[in-house]
Amino acid sequence: MPRSLSTPLSQRLGIALPIVQGPMNGGSTPEMVVAVSNAGGLGSLAAASLSPEAIRAQVATIRAGTSKPFAINLFVLDTPTPTDDEISRALERLQPIRAELGLEQGQPLERYCENFREQLDALVELKVPVASFTFGLLDAPSVRRLHDAGSLVIGTATSVAEARAWEANGADIICAQGAEAGGHRGTFLGDLDASMVGTLALVPQIVDAVSLPVIAAGGIMDGRGIAAALTLGAQAAQLGTAFLTSAESPIHPAWKAQIRQAADTSTRTSRTFTGRPARGIVNDYIRRMAEFEQHVPAYPVQNALTAEIRKAAGAANRTDFISMWAGQAAGLSRRRDDGIPAEALVHALAEETAAAFG
Numbered sequence: 001m002p003r004s005l006s007t008p009l010s011q012r013l014g015i016a017l018p019i020v021q022g023p024m025n026g027g028s029t030p031e032m033v034v035a036v037s038n039a040g041g042l043g044s045l046a047a048a049s050l051s052p053e054a055i056r057a058q059v060a061t062i063r064a065g066t067s068k069p070f071a072i073n074l075f076v077l078d079t080p081t082p083t084d085d086e087i088s089r090a091l092e093r094l095q096p097i098r099a100e101l102g103l104e105q106g107q108p109l110e111r112y113c114e115n116f117r118e119q120l121d122a123l124v125e126l127k128v129p130v131a132s133f134t135f136g137l138l139d140a141p142s143v144r145r146l147h148d149a150g151s152l153v154i155g156t157a158t159s160v161a162e163a164r165a166w167e168a169n170g171a172d173i174i175c176a177q178g179a180e181a182g183g184h185r186g187t188f189l190g191d192l193d194a195s196m197v198g199t200l201a202l203v204p205q206i207v208d209a210v211s212l213p214v215i216a217a218g219g220i221m222d223g224r225g226i227a228a229a230l231t232l233g234a235q236a237a238q239l240g241t242a243f244l245t246s247a248e249s250p251i252h253p254a255w256k257a258q259i260r261q262a263a264d265t266s267t268r269t270s271r272t273f274t275g276r277p278a279r280g281i282v283n284d285y286i287r288r289m290a291e292f293e294q295h296v297p298a299y300p301v302q303n304a305l306t307a308e309i310r311k312a313a314g315a316a317n318r319t320d321f322i323s324m325w326a327g328q329a330a331g332l333s334r335r336r337d338d339g340i341p342a343e344a345l346v347h348a349l350a351e352e353t354a355a356a357f358g
Contacts, residue, residue: 009213009235016040022240023073032248034065039346048075052122069129076136113300134186143170156186158195178218182327207233221332223352247339262330273323275302284320
């Protein structure tokens with residue numbers, strides 16, 4: 001691959017290319033991670049919904065397939081304690097859609113997410129090459145634990161203030177998430193709806209504000225976007241939606257088809273699926289639940305309460321009730337119906353980036 005694409009960050013990470021496969025919860029697999037890492041990028045596994053035992057098993061699968069660096073991503077979460085009234089009202093809002101799918105009345109759940117601290121302990125134990133985080137700020141002692149285990153730490157920031165907070169707590173790398181990004185917003189300071197700064201504006205401001213290397217994320221789908229990110233001062237680019245239509249992607253075929261058919265105006269941010277703003281392709285669920293946008297319980301409670309709806313909709317091939325996360329540039333996705341292999345996608349991205357630089 002062209003030597004010109006090497007950056008100080010790619011060298012530090014031990015990867016040939018400044019390309020990071022975004023850790024998409026429910027949209028990444030060990031096979032995808034292995035393919036990307038073996039191709040010279042940084043494969044990333046989203047582990048937020050995995051138990052510590054499942055994290056150990058999937059990391060073992062990754063290590064069996066590659067000796068290259070890879071990342072494991074977690075959501076920084078506190079264990080929620082919703083009130084009975086919050087749950088009752090949330091289930092009442094969802095009942096018409098449950099009925100339409102033939103589901104019985106929803107019930108409160110015993111648990112709403114995995115225990116974050118137990119997941120973190122697993123990463124420390126496994127000594128993963130790179131640990132990345134979103135949704136919150138990892139405390140400095142936990143960052144030191146990961147450093148002692150030999151892991152580099154990536155913190156997601158949607159604002160300059162968040163980037164500075166990560167730097168103060170000892171992170172090694174900042175992932176600057178622009179508003180164009182598909183999936184959940186990583187905001188943890190201030191109003192969740194306030195930090196909607198676009199990638200083009202956010203990246204250079206974070207680059208100027210911190211001394212850490214920056215990964216640009218949000219709306220990047222091809223080599224032109226990677227070249228633009230590097231020109232803005234980022235030392236790598238993270239692509240998520242681009243890999244959702246790859247051969248290794250585990251998402252529903254109808255979701256893949258929706259991404260391939262997407263236009264520039266196909267996506268919107270909504271918190272009604274999960275309780276946290278997330279960008280996805282607009283469907284009937286998002287439109288019907290829009291009136292409750294500011295009333296649904298926070299993540300992970302709403303996410304857990306809608307899980308059965310999403311599962312049933314997928315089984316029935318009902319894209320009107322599936323959360324189809326995708327970024328604003330989904331219209332630039334590769335149009336292969338069989339899905340481009342992740343390895344081939346990384347190589348194509350590298351060639352396009354080199355061509356963009358001339």
